[in-house]
Amino acid sequence: MEFDFESLPPQDRYRLLCSFVAPRPIALVTTTAADGTPNAAPMSFFNVFSQDPPIVILGIQARPDGTEKETMRNIRRSGEFTVNLCDMAIAQQMVDCGIGFADAVDEVALTGLSHAPSLKIAPARVAEAPASLECRTERIIDYPRRAIVLGEVVQMHVRDACLDAAGRYVRPEAYQPVARLHADNYIVSDRQFVLTATETLKAATGS
Numbered sequence: 001m002e003f004d005f006e007s008l009p010p011q012d013r014y015r016l017l018c019s020f021v022a023p024r025p026i027a028l029v030t031t032t033a034a035d036g037t038p039n040a041a042p043m044s045f046f047n048v049f050s051q052d053p054p055i056v057i058l059g060i061q062a063r064p065d066g067t068e069k070e071t072m073r074n075i076r077r078s079g080e081f082t083v084n085l086c087d088m089a090i091a092q093q094m095v096d097c098g099i100g101f102a103d104a105v106d107e108v109a110l111t112g113l114s115h116a117p118s119l120k121i122a123p124a125r126v127a128e129a130p131a132s133l134e135c136r137t138e139r140i141i142d143y144p145r146r147a148i149v150l151g152e153v154v155q156m157h158v159r160d161a162c163l164d165a166a167g168r169y170v171r172p173e174a175y176q177p178v179a180r181l182h183a184d185n186y187i188v189s190d191r192q193f194v195l196t197a198t199e200t201l202k203a204a205t206g207s
């Protein structure tokens with residue numbers, strides 16, 4: 001099948017892109033409202049794109065009525081957000097944080113998660129997350145119905161068990177992130193394997 005993205009309606013482009021560019025990691029993004037109310041929402045248009053500078057990117061869609069989601073409003077105002085990585089232990093709470101609650105709702109508390117203070121920014125992180133990134137907005141690219149947020153990671157928290165004793169290598173049996181496939185389908189990283197380049201081909205290049 002062929003799909004001409006220059007004439008395809010946006011909803012069809014969304015369905016195809018999300019079905020095949022998958023699995024996508026999930027950022028449970030926390031921000032703080034002007035009155036101090038914490039906010040949390042999952043975002044799977046998310047990934048890391050650079051370590052120097054350390055940049056993560058979020059793609060935040062406008063609501064169907066054209067208004068901005070609370071996450072985006074809070075990021076625009078404060079320039080700060082946290083990205084909390086998600087494993088099976090918090091997968092249900094992560095999905096529930098995506099329900100369109102009113103601004104006054106603290107999704108972290110409502111879903112039974114808890115806040116842990118961040119070190120460099122105001123928004124609290126999610127205590128139960130295996131890892132969290134404190135981010136400051138590096139830039140925002142605005143499209144009519146979508147904002148692309150580039151965030152610079154200024155601090156990272158990792159649960160001790162997820163790293164080896166030296167703090168260098170991830171322990172795959174302890175860190176098994178959940179990622180989004182299509183629609184309400186998800187996958188957990190519990191069948192990890194090691195794959196290296198073919199030795200004879202490497203040898204042929206002298207590397």
Ligand SMILES: Cc1cc2nc3c(=O)[nH]c(=O)nc-3n(C[C@H](O)[C@H](O)[C@H](O)COP(=O)(O)O)c2cc1C
Nearest residue numbers: 041042043044045059060061069070071098099100
């Ligand atoms: C797993 C998952 C991933 C999501 N990814 C995104 C995303 O990348 N961008 C987006 O705009 N909304 C995404 N959503 C929807 C938002 O989480 C949802 O609209 C939420 O209510 C926004 O909350 P807020 O108004 O507090 O920001 C996702 C929802 C789920 C469950």
